[in-house]
Amino acid sequence: MLWTQLTNRVSTPPHNLPHALLAAGMAGMGKRAFVWRLVAWLLCRNQSQYPLGACGHCESCQWLKSGTHPSLQVLPITSMPTSADQNNSDNSSESLGSTSKKKLADQKTAKAASKAAQTIKIDDIRALQPFIYQGGQGMRICVLDHAEQMTIAAANALLKTLEEPQAQVHLFLVSDMPAKLLPTIKSRVQQLPMQAIEPEVARNYVTHELGGVVNREAVSPLHIEQLLQLANGAPLAAVDLAKAVWYSKRALWLTTWQALRSGKRSSIAASTYWQNELSLLDFIKLTELMLVDIRRIGLGLQSKQQDIGLSVALEQYLPMDRALETLANQLQQTKRALEQNVQEKFAYDKLMQDLASL
Helix, strand or coil, X not given: CHHHHHHHHHHCCCCCCCCEEEEECCCCCCHHHHHHHHHHHHHCXXXXXXXXCCCCCXXXXXXXXXXXXXCEEEECXXXXXXXXXXXXXCCCCCCCCCCCHHHHHHHHHHHHHHHHHCCECHHHHHHHHHHHHCCCCCCEEEEECCHHHECHHHHHHHHHHHHCCCCCEEEEEEECCHHHCCHHHHCCCEECCXXXXXXXXHHHHHHHHHCCXXXXXXXXXXXXXXHHHHCCCCHHHHHHHHHCHHHXXXXXXXXXXXXXXXXXXXXXXXXXXHHCCCCHHHHHHHHXXXXXXXXXXXXXXXCCCCCCCHHHHCCCCCCCHHHHHHHHHHHHHHHHXXXXXXXXXXXXXXXXXXXXXX
16 A cells, blocks of 8 residues: 555654655546645654544644645645645536626636646746755655646756755655656656556545435446546546536437437527536536547447447437547637637537537
8 A cells, every 4th residue: 555655664764755756647536635645644743643644633733734834835835735726636517507707707717817826937946945955944845736837947947956855855746647747857756656546445435425425316336337437447536527517417418419410409599508507618528528438439339328328329320530529629629719718608609500510
């Protein structure tokens, strides 16, 4: 068990822990929760009495909870667990059917600001240097979340710190997209084996978190298995998927698509209806999920969604792979357009026209 391996290295001679660790892998695997649990334990004054996690009540733990621990630096600051704007799973969604236009605009602005806030710049890395090199201050920890968001200049500045490890200073890098990290960075950190979780552990976690009921509907073991398949085995992503309002509308999406194709419903009418059901970004998430499964069926693979009759619906008509790829590209273009403040209504209308042509 990874937790036991790391804590044993700290608890037993020679009491060493790698200078720099990288927790990387797809969103929803729980890597941030693991890193913060380990950070809290490393800083805890009572760690010897609490081998499975920080005590939660010592002075150090209280500092951590308040976001004022003197031995901890976090980049970007919005990744601090006590931040009011936490979003560690990257899979949460919200129904905006009754949301006002002003709130939609505010959310777009907030999303753009959040994305910018995740960028780690060279000045951020330089600001860490006094903390790292102060010496004689006991254990010091730096957490760099969304490490792939470092600018080239910031990554090069970080290399010096990685190449000149300081006693009792530990760096934790967290990344959802490690392929974007500079090879020189990855070669100087020890990667934590967090790319996969044992299926039974994942099932137990999802079962416990969902509590057997989501949106007033019972969640069976088959549903949990399907959620994990759709989330590529990531348990936190599976939980978020189950709770996402758009996930419960997959059968309705299929009905809408069939009605559009057959001409039983106009694209404008469908657009008007869905605008009251989901935000456009949520509808795009829903559509992307459906396209992936439709493509699987086209390749002769089994549908991952066994609860909405997708395979049966496609027996009468199966879109060509080229058409699916074209629509997938259009979805990406629509997301980029929304970042440029394109009116959501017009984008929704266009998307329904594209869906009718699939």
